[in-house]
Amino acid sequence: MKYHYGLTIREAREKLKMTQAQLAEKWPQSGGGTGVxxxxxSDVERGxxxxxxxxxxxxxCKILQIPLWKMGLSDYDPFNPNLSECQTHIFENDYGIIKLTDSPHDRILDYKNCLxxxxxxxxxxxxxxxxxSEDSSDILKDKLWLGEVYLLILDPDWIESNSSILTFIEDEEYKQEFHYEIRNSIRKFNQLRKSLPQELISRLKIKTYSTIFPYIITGFDNGENGKLVVEITDYIPEKNRPRFTLHKINGKHTLYEQVKNKFFSIWNNESITKEI
Structure with a gap:
C-alpha cells in the first residue's frame, strides 16, 4: 500500500476513539472555520x-495529537512563528563561532536564516x-539563481531497515515510521525540481546516503564568504544537542572547513550515496 496522509489521520483518529463524524465537525477549513x-x-483517509x-x-495534527514530523512538518510554524526564549552564547573568536546554543527552540530559524x-x-x-521541503521551497528556488544547491538526505529504505540505530529519535514507534517523513520530503523535492526553469534543474543536486552522519547542516560558500549552522545529533545528553553557527574564516583546518569537508566526503562516497 502506498503511504498517504490519510493513513496517519485514520490511525490517530481511531487511537482517540473518535468517529469520522466527530472529526468532520472539528475538521479545519483552509480559509478559517471548521467543519466538512x-x-x-472518508476520502482523505482512503487517499x-x-x-x-x-x-x-x-x-x-493538534486536533488528533499527531507529532508534526509524521505529516512531514517541522517544529517551526510559519503561520505562528512565536519562539520561546533560549539560552545562547553570541560571540566572535578564532574558530569562527558566532553562536552556540543547546536549545531546540530556534533550531529551524537558525537553518532558515542561514539559507x-x-x-x-x-x-x-x-x-x-x-x-x-515544507515551507522553504521558494527560498530554495531563489538560491538556485545564485549557485548550486547540494541536498544530502538519508535513504528512506535504509532508514526503514535500520531504524533501531537512529539515536536522534527516542520513541521506538516513531523510529519505525520515520522513513515516511523522509519519503514525503523527497517527493516534494522532486516536485520542486520538475517546476524549475530548464536552466536551473541541473543546479539542484540531491543524493541519499546510507550511513550514520552525526550532523544536521545548512551552509553556503561563495569563495570569499560562507556561513554554516551545524547541530550534532548523536551528542549525549540528546535533548541538549550543541548547535554551532559558524562564519568562514581563513585557514584549512577551521571548524567551518572541517564540517564542510565532512559533508562532501559523504557526498563524494559513491558506495553509500546515490543520486535521485
Missing part, C-alpha cells in the same frame, strides 16, 4: 483526496530537509 462532510473525511494546505495539516543569507553554493543535510 463525513464523506470528505482519494489529498490535503495540500500546510496550515490545515498543522491544525489537524536566507546564502550567496553562492549551498550544502544542506539532515532533518532540516523537512522544513526545507
Amino acid at each position: 462532510s463525513v464523506n470528505y473525511v 482519494i483526496k489529498n490535503i495540500t494546505d500546510p496550515q490545515t495539516l498543522r491544525r489537524l 536566507l543569507e546564502a550567496e553562492g553554493n549551498c550544502f544542506i543535510s539532515g532533518t532540516s530537509m523537512i522544513h526545507l
Whole structure:
C-alpha cells in the first residue's frame, strides 16, 4: 500500500476513539472555520483526496495529537512563528563561532536564516530537509539563481531497515515510521525540481546516503564568504544537542572547513550515496 496522509489521520483518529463524524465537525477549513462532510473525511483517509494546505495539516495534527514530523512538518510554524526564549552564547573568536546554543527552540530559524543569507553554493543535510521541503521551497528556488544547491538526505529504505540505530529519535514507534517523513520530503523535492526553469534543474543536486552522519547542516560558500549552522545529533545528553553557527574564516583546518569537508566526503562516497 502506498503511504498517504490519510493513513496517519485514520490511525490517530481511531487511537482517540473518535468517529469520522466527530472529526468532520472539528475538521479545519483552509480559509478559517471548521467543519466538512463525513464523506470528505472518508476520502482523505482512503487517499482519494489529498490535503495540500500546510496550515490545515498543522491544525489537524493538534486536533488528533499527531507529532508534526509524521505529516512531514517541522517544529517551526510559519503561520505562528512565536519562539520561546533560549539560552545562547553570541560571540566572535578564532574558530569562527558566532553562536552556540543547546536549545531546540530556534533550531529551524537558525537553518532558515542561514539559507536566507546564502550567496553562492549551498550544502544542506539532515532533518532540516523537512522544513526545507515544507515551507522553504521558494527560498530554495531563489538560491538556485545564485549557485548550486547540494541536498544530502538519508535513504528512506535504509532508514526503514535500520531504524533501531537512529539515536536522534527516542520513541521506538516513531523510529519505525520515520522513513515516511523522509519519503514525503523527497517527493516534494522532486516536485520542486520538475517546476524549475530548464536552466536551473541541473543546479539542484540531491543524493541519499546510507550511513550514520552525526550532523544536521545548512551552509553556503561563495569563495570569499560562507556561513554554516551545524547541530550534532548523536551528542549525549540528546535533548541538549550543541548547535554551532559558524562564519568562514581563513585557514584549512577551521571548524567551518572541517564540517564542510565532512559533508562532501559523504557526498563524494559513491558506495553509500546515490543520486535521485
